[in-house]
Amino acid sequence: MIDPRTSVVEKRLKNVKRIIVVSSGKGGVGKSVFSSVAALLSAEKGLKTGLLDLDFQGSSDHIILGEKVSLPEESEGICPLRLSSGIDFVSFSLFTGESPLPLRGKDTTNAILELLAVTIWKELDFLIVDLPPGIGEEILDIIRFIQRKEFIIVSSSSLVSVQVVERLVNLLQSMNLPVTGIVENMAMDSVHHVSDMSEKYGLPLLGTIPYFPELESEIGDSKKLLKGNFAKYLNAVVKNMFKTK
Amino acid sequence: MHEWALADAVVSTVEEKVGKRNLSILKEVHIRLGELQNIDREIFVTGLKMMLRGKQCGLEVFKIDMEEAGFKCNYCETEWKLNGYPGIGEDEREAIHFLPESAHAYMQCPKCGSSDFTVAAGRGVLIESIELNGQEPTYND
Ligand SMILES: Nc1ncnc2c1ncn2[C@@H]1O[C@H](COP(=O)(O)OP(=O)(O)O)[C@@H](O)[C@H]1O
Ligand SMILES: [Mg+2]
Numbered sequence: 001m002i003d004p005r006t007s008v009v010e011k012r013l014k015n016v017k018r019i020i021v022v023s024s025g026k027g028g029v030g031k032s033v034f035s036s037v038a039a040l041l042s043a044e045k046g047l048k049t050g051l052l053d054l055d056f057q058g059s060s061d062h063i064i065l066g067e068k069v070s071l072p073e074e075s076e077g078i079c080p081l082r083l084s085s086g087i088d089f090v091s092f093s094l095f096t097g098e099s100p101l102p103l104r105g106k107d108t109t110n111a112i113l114e115l116l117a118v119t120i121w122k123e124l125d126f127l128i129v130d131l132p133p134g135i136g137e138e139i140l141d142i143i144r145f146i147q148r149k150e151f152i153i154v155s156s157s158s159l160v161s162v163q164v165v166e167r168l169v170n171l172l173q174s175m176n177l178p179v180t181g182i183v184e185n186m187a188m189d190s191v192h193h194v195s196d197m198s199e200k201y202g203l204p205l206l207g208t209i210p211y212f213p214e215l216e217s218e219i220g221d222s223k224k225l226l227k228g229n230f231a232k233y234l235n236a237v238v239k240n241m242f243k244t245k
Numbered sequence: 246m247h248e249w250a251l252a253d254a255v256v257s258t259v260e261e262k263v264g265k266r267n268l269s270i271l272k273e274v275h276i277r278l279g280e281l282q283n284i285d286r287e288i289f290v291t292g293l294k295m296m297l298r299g300k301q302c303g304l305e306v307f308k309i310d311m312e313e314a315g316f317k318c319n320y321c322e323t324e325w326k327l328n329g330y331p332g333i334g335e336d337e338r339e340a341i342h343f344l345p346e347s348a349h350a351y352m353q354c355p356k357c358g359s360s361d362f363t364v365a366a367g368r369g370v371l372i373e374s375i376e377l378n379g380q381e382p383t384y385n386d
């Protein structure tokens with residue numbers, strides 16, 4: 001049996017200039033708010049921006065952006081949902097809403113491959129891919145199926161986070177995969193584990209974002225998010241991100 | 246119409262296998278369409294036709310069979326078919342059409358109610374074999 005889908009993934013992404021995979025290895029460090037707000041900032045700058053939420057267990061980018069999701073339109077493939085902010089958006093939530101989607105390994109691979117094989121991405125400057133935590137199926141599939149990609153690593157300041165994130169950095173470097181840099185989120189001034197890690201692995205620290213208690217009140221409202229402090233700090237990070245390469 | 250994206254995938258795969266040789270070397274490409282994804286066969290064939298335009302091989306090379314969908318519960322091992330499974334709404338069918346794994350959000354084991362099941366057969370589009378003139382067919386995996 002031959003799976004025909006792998007042969008078209010590159011073709012579906014051929015109009016995308018840069019594919020930025022936001023990963024961490026660790027959950028709850030801010031990958032999804034980072035991905036969502038980075039996409040908002042990029043779109044606000046007039047850049048053509050896509051956002052692909054691959055966290056099928058906890059897809060949350062549509063919640064963060066306050067977008068109502070629905071089944072996508074189809075043309076010669078599946079068309080990403082055009083959000084009010086101008087972002088082209090795909091997520092498992094387009095298909096399964098808020099229902100739980102319990103998938104085993106092989107199903108996960110199948111689901112990711114299907115999305116990559118049938119989604120027709122238009123011309124994009126950036127496609128931001130939000131990953132679930134872990135170094136499991138999803139990240140290995142992304143590594144396998146998507147040729148042109150670069151990783152951005154998000155970590156919180158705590159040793160508990162850094163210690164897990166370091167395993168991912170190790171994995172990516174051992175596979176010679178491009179890592180654009182590390183972002184420290186919910187930063188604590190008292191510790192330097194993230195900057196130590198960035199030095200140790202020779203990776204740029206793209207930015208340090210403090211913990212903002214008011215972020216919660218901005219969740220679910222793209223306009224508020226864009227005006228908030230989190231976005232202000234992220235803007236500096238995103239500027240660095242746009243500059244690299 | 247996203248059938249076309251899948252037809253495109255089939256033709257791309259066939260081209261990859263044939264490599265630098267001419268597509269006229271194709272004797273038979275055997276395709277299986279899984280019942281779960283509910284691919285519209287006619288639209289799929291039209292898609293194939295589109296993708297083959299200007300290439301040295303015609304539709305007659307493609308043999309398409311449908312495969313019945315079958316499920317097996319990972320919890321109680323009950324097996325069941327799609328045919329006869331009650332009450333999947335139209336939106337849910339459409340979601341499964343786009344992404345067959347959506348079935349895990351909308352179907353449960355008819356015996357124990359578990360969502361932890363395996364799609365044992367008939368998931369989506371597969372190429373069963375590619376046969377070239379003067380050569381044995383290749384069955385990968
Ligand atoms: N800098 C920050 N300040 C305040 N809250 C934050 C910050 N970064 C993330 N959060 C919150 O932390 C929680 C986890 O973030 P999320 O993006 O879902 O993490 P992940 O995707 O890595 O699991 C969310 O409730 C988010 O709003
Ligand atoms: Mg997340």
Ligand SMILES: [Zn+2]
Pocket residue numbers: 318319320321322323354355356357358359
């Ligand atoms: Zn059961």
